[in-house]
Ligand code: TXA
């Protein structure tokens with residue numbers, strides 16, 4: 216990945232975590248706001264900083280090879296998924312081991328576990344040795360940060376240390392697969408695609424679960440600007456109308472979906488494919504706010520591969536008004 220790991224920064228982060236503090240950490244998906252997953256006081260502070268309700272569970276990030284310290288009754292399919300996708304953008308929901316405090320599970324009997332693929336945070340996990348609870352490093356309901364600068368802007372002094380690992384390479388959150396019931400189910404689409412899951416599980420994994428998770432609330436991932444989903448064929452006309460209403464607009468669309476002539480709007484991102492769309496999405500939504508735009512006109516990619524996660528996040532952002 217080309218990211219160099221600074222051992223002094225990792226050691227400093229371990230100290231902060233051991234002292235019950237908060238560290239922002241890079242992952243391949245989005246930046247996380249990390250606390251020692253067994254320190255209940257640190258977890259309370261984490262929830263307070265995020266402004267997150269206490270009954271919402273957070274993902275515990277673990278070093279490679281430590282699954283059985285955090286989960287019990289792990290089904291064979293979960294082991295195969297972990298084997299195939301860890302380290303990587305997959306979170307497994309499993310029955311929790313006794314050491315997992317209620318504060319990370321929102322009182323549930325399950326826990327969300329993930330081994331992230333970023334070299335800096337892998338080094339931190341190895342050095343720390345324990346589990347790190349880390350929700351995305353945004354305030355509750357807002358856009359996840361994908362750069363260290365976005366984390367600082369979002370959280371300011373509320374975090375003791377920000378580990379800078381460069382821009383996130385995937386750009387949308389992990390895929391969450393619930394393996395705590397009879398059959399695996401996708402609770403949130405993300406960095407691992409439906410086809411990749413199917414190849415390991417041996418059949419399609421249904422999307423949608425019985426457990427409500429906060430990332431699955433309709434209102435989520437939203438900038439201050441209003442997000443409107445637009446068909447590519449309507450984009451030019453919609454941009455005209457918005458400008459005529461004296462609103463400031465930005466456009467987010469695949470390069471191939473841009474019309475030849477587009478009225479004067481801010482081009483937030485013109486990704487070449489769905490992977491680039493995922494990588495650019497949250498940065499573009501943040502830029503819309505930084506530029507003080509009223510509206511983001513977004514053409515969603517085809518909901519295939521990682522395009523499914525992009526479309527899901529755009530729909531939630533659009534549903535926020
Ligand atoms: O890519 C990611 O997953 C990022 C990076 C930092 O790892 N993390 C992330 O965390 O997106 P957060 O807290 O913003 O979203 C975690 C999601 C929530 O929707 C939460 O409800 C769900 O995971 N979750 C965690 N534990 C769960 C559990 N035991 N049962 C059901 N859902 C769970």
Ligand code: MG
Pocket residue numbers: 350351359430
């Ligand atoms: Mg989040």
